[in-house]
Amino acid sequence: MSRAARANYREDVAGRANVEDTPELLAYYDQLENLRAGALWTVANKIEPWQPQSSSVPVLWRYQDLRAHVLRSAELVSPEKAGRRVIYLNNPGRKDVAAAVGWLYSGLQTMRPGELASAHAHSASALRFIMEGQGAYTIVDGHKMTLGANDFVLTPNGTWHEHGVSAEGTPCIWQDGLDIPLMNALEANFYVVHPDLQQAVTHPVGDSTAIWGATALHPVGHTWDKGYSPLFKYQWEPTYEALSRYARVTDGSPYDGVIMDYVNPLTGGPVMQTIGASMQMLRPGEHTKAHRHTGSFIYQVAKGQGWSVINGQRFDWRERDIFCVPSWMFHEHANASASEDACLFCFNDLPVMKALGLYREQALAENGGRQAA
Numbered sequence: 001m002s003r004a005a006r007a008n009y010r011e012d013v014a015g016r017a018n019v020e021d022t023p024e025l026l027a028y029y030d031q032l033e034n035l036r037a038g039a040l041w042t043v044a045n046k047i048e049p050w051q052p053q054s055s056s057v058p059v060l061w062r063y064q065d066l067r068a069h070v071l072r073s074a075e076l077v078s079p080e081k082a083g084r085r086v087i088y089l090n091n092p093g094r095k096d097v098a099a100a101v102g103w104l105y106s107g108l109q110t111m112r113p114g115e116l117a118s119a120h121a122h123s124a125s126a127l128r129f130i131m132e133g134q135g136a137y138t139i140v141d142g143h144k145m146t147l148g149a150n151d152f153v154l155t156p157n158g159t160w161h162e163h164g165v166s167a168e169g170t171p172c173i174w175q176d177g178l179d180i181p182l183m184n185a186l187e188a189n190f191y192v193v194h195p196d197l198q199q200a201v202t203h204p205v206g207d208s209t210a211i212w213g214a215t216a217l218h219p220v221g222h223t224w225d226k227g228y229s230p231l232f233k234y235q236w237e238p239t240y241e242a243l244s245r246y247a248r249v250t251d252g253s254p255y256d257g258v259i260m261d262y263v264n265p266l267t268g269g270p271v272m273q274t275i276g277a278s279m280q281m282l283r284p285g286e287h288t289k290a291h292r293h294t295g296s297f298i299y300q301v302a303k304g305q306g307w308s309v310i311n312g313q314r315f316d317w318r319e320r321d322i323f324c325v326p327s328w329m330f331h332e333h334a335n336a337s338a339s340e341d342a343c344l345f346c347f348n349d350l351p352v353m354k355a356l357g358l359y360r361e362q363a364l365a366e367n368g369g370r371q372a373a
């Protein structure tokens with residue numbers, strides 16, 4: 001580290017590193033560097049900040065700006081050549097790891113009727129949230145499911161999966177969400193292309209939903225020993241209906257309005273080991289209070305319009321826009337309509353934060369709990 005950079009990280013606080021450079025120390029640092037070593041006090045304040053310092057910045061990706069470019073990718077490259085024809089969301093602070101925020105990747109994928117992508121498996125846990133089009137389907141380990149707008153689909157780590165659009169369908173666009181950057185950070189990422197490029201459908205179409213999709217009923221005689229949910233598709237209609245029913249009997253969360261987690265029906269826990277997801281409803285005119293927590297969050301506007309204030313910056317959103325909330329940044333959400341509800345789909349790395357004992361949350365105390373934007 002240069003002398004100026006070192007000086008920047010000195011802190012005149014008891015218990016923190018505050019060593020001034022001397023000719024003798026500088027010579028000593030050089031000797032250590034030659035031995036592939038260093039003095040901790042030259043970097044300690046940098047590598048152990050007082051609180052999480054996200055290098056991600058809050059970003060809103062407007063669908064109306066991106067949509068034409070996403071569709072254009074279908075004219076420019078084939079799914080065969082591209083592998084996956086995706087325009088990924090590139091956070092200015094996370095370009096080095098191709099993350100949309102924190103350790104989460106996200107992108108917009110398009111497919112035309114009759115197209116299909118090759119089957120593959122990877123260590124990253126993945127999900128899709130359908131944005132538009134008819135006829136999209138996904139096959140996960142031989143289980144095929146058809147997909148419509150606002151449906152949420154899992155392709156968990158290690159599963160064979162492939163996507164396509166039926167010949168009678170229309171061009172489709174969906175959002176992909178994966179923890180690729182986390183897998184790479186953990187140096188645990190594997191990727192395999194299916195030996196036959198395609199997999200056989202070995203179960204009745206839609207069986208995952210038929211078996212595991214009834215909220216309060218568990219099928220007798222069906223067992224499951226995987227670490228992720230056996231329910232791969234969470235349909236929009238029952239999700240919205242559940243939120244609407246819940247909204248009638250709850251005040252909701254002061255920070256999120258009426259919010260429900262998508263869960264593994266067997267455990268009540270997160271849908272996958274490393275990625276959690278939720279859908280929340282902001283009632284007409286609702287404006288939540290601000291809080292912050294550890295973890296990285298990516299939202300897609302499933303319905304309505306409004307705004308969010310993230311780290312003091314206001315982002316106005318409408319249906320299909322995507323935005324991110326980096327770790328430990330204050331955020332609040334508002335529905336701009338006085339008559340219609342607004343719904344936000346969200347996926348996040350909360351299961352990782354919680355499993356590692358790293359989850360922390362704090363309400364904004366000042367200003368009546370709202371940020372000045």
Ligand SMILES: [Fe+2]
Nearest residue numbers: 120122126161
């Ligand atoms: Fe994949």
Ligand SMILES: [Fe+2]
Nearest residue numbers: 255291293331
């Ligand atoms: Fe939050």
